Amino acid sequence: MKFKKTILNFTIFLFIFSILFSSCEKKMTPGEAKEIAKEAYVYGFPMVVNYKTMYNYTLNEKSPEYKAAFNEKSCEARVFTPEDKAIVTPNSDTPYCMFWLDIRSEPIVLSVPEMEDDRYYSFQLIDLYTHNFAYLGTLSTGNKAGKYIVAKEGWKGEKPNGITDILYSETDLFFVVVRTQLIDANDLPNVKAIQEKYQIQELSSFLGEEPVKAAKIDNSLAWNDGDEFTVASLNYMNFMLNLTKPVASEVELRNKFAKLGLGTEKGFDINSFDEETQKAIKEGMQTGLKKMTDFATEVTTTDPMASTKIFGTRDFLTKSAKGNYNLDNFYVLRAIAAQHGLYGNSAQEAIYPTYLMEAAGVPYDAAKFNYTLTFKKDELPPVNAFWSFSIYDGITQLFIHNELDRYLLNSNMLEDFVYNEDGSLTFYMQKDAPEDALKANWLPAPNGPFYCTMRLYGPKEEAVNGEWINPPLLKLVK
Template identity: 45%
Template structure:
């Protein structure tokens, strides 16, 4: 392995660029972990490690725990530490016409598996989550054993809300989602606890500067090197990046410090604009960026894109996310200049086996936009309230001021400035996945 003293600025720059792309999603993931499960004083705290946290209502502009949230499915949250013993997650049985899911995400932000409607149906059951080294026998009454390649994982539970009058029913389902250690599930004494974790507090610039590598080294302790990444991790070691290693850029010579900063700058000036151009052109979509390791095939740029624009997005079979960052003429969206329309022909509404929704986000904060109607989404459960054209078409209005009259039912309020839209299709039909259904463009008025 090359020593740090023999490291050239060119090599350091290239490694920093590559390691930044690799590590950014993990550190973004850690931000959520720390806020939701470690820092009890943080307003986004949900529950300690290995306990279920529940959001009693739908997401509003006051919720800032992660960017680009949906408002269709109230959430439950579980951060699990599998080092001591496996965790048993119980999903309650629910009515067959309601969509629910538990998205299991590892430290890399791979979607490793799902609980719920698509994979296991709505009958519920007990599921055993185990770490990479577990080789025990599952007890009776376990529907499936789910192995994670990292020792810490996240489960994001979503339960479909039909309308606000349905919230109490959703809360009852939330209460039925449970998590417990395997020893408690089988009624035996708990094994000795794993060593306590010295969690790193968050700092403001942790994903924008070389500070990111300190957090990456911390997280790699809980993520055994995958065989496909042995060479990659060995290359990172030339820059002092590796499981449990200290990382302090001040320990490098000035020319190496500059090279590391330049490598991160290279990513933002070259790689990111390139992938965004492909996204806006429709060459890359959410169906390419979210999924298992096997699906992504170690495409770290796609994994970065997913974490940057909408961390914890679903895999393509679970949901498709169609982004609107530009209009039909490829201009950035900005309602300080004009309004927009989105028109679906009568037979071209988004094809979903569950439901679809369109949510608007502020272009600066990536959060929901406060508005007098407290309306943040238009979705298929609202179809009966929409005004349709005589030809059966549906035109939605995206603008800062009301379109007036009966058009207001089709209005998605926007800020006085930049914004973007996400069209979510839950349990998409084959015509979405194979590309025969095409989303309509956003037209400037």
């Protein structure tokens, strides 16, 4: 009896001690909540807009942009138009295959056919953080046929016969963007035939074994456009964090986010905080957004080659943040990359000289001015594949409806352009059409703000290192 009484007393003591200890823990102040919300917003923004794509393409079968379930291929033998709204700053050069893959239950096998020597293609593999963790294609693995396993980090399986290589993903879910070069409008049937040869298989199917029971994603959140710029973004961030495991260097940071409920089983609930803390969290989130906006404005107006420094693997971004911007971490780089060019390629695959504003806080405005861009003779973009120049609405970040259904000018059109007497080539960015003789060089602009992006696929070294400099966009008075 004495022993049982001693155990009971000790249990009561522990219970009382735990209550007293928890009551002594330092309560989170509104100031601390604001700072955490600021960090969390910048860190999580790429995951939030990545969720937008996952929801519209895979989780929500009623979405007008729904493509396929997890681990199912989705390809379209067409180019993007203003009606494609899930991804900002899209390209209209390469018909896409886009699909989400889930390797929680077992690895996936991606199969690619042999490609013509002069046709560019790529499989861009993007994890939940939006890191480009691997590539397949012309510039990375070549145009020979191949079969590739994609497994989660730590997978110990052996490479089966017939497999070319094994790739590893930091996250168990990832997005794949497949680009297949369209040579001209008559080339669509050829692109479609190539897309049909791309193949996705669970490893068990490839090996002819019984399939492994697939995991499911429950309790997904309905996406509302605009939430990425409000405190509601933290709800999506919480969902995505719960699909990942922190790397060792981010455990402390993730523990800090957990003070707001982010990445925890309980989750984030703005209404669970007192009024003052709620206000602080909202202010912190807006401060994070301003940090992104200010940094993007500074970088893009002073460095047209910034795209070579903000897309890539986790390791690349870590080195770029320190080496190029003297930053302790890369989160703001990753955030502005997702905000202004979600799913942009790594520099070895493509670079994107961008014309975002003519000066800090001063957007290009086709309602007031016409603009030109001129390549000097023999100074076209240096590439191993091809190049293009696109224009976007400055508000929606999407393509612009126009009478020509034209959204880009590219290297496949070189024979159609009108050249100047000295051999130079001038493009015209304006709302109204130029004289008929110059229409081939016209890129229709909106009646208001716009920005432009140049794409160099397979950029040569002189483009990557800055030896070749993209020409300026010049303003003309109407």
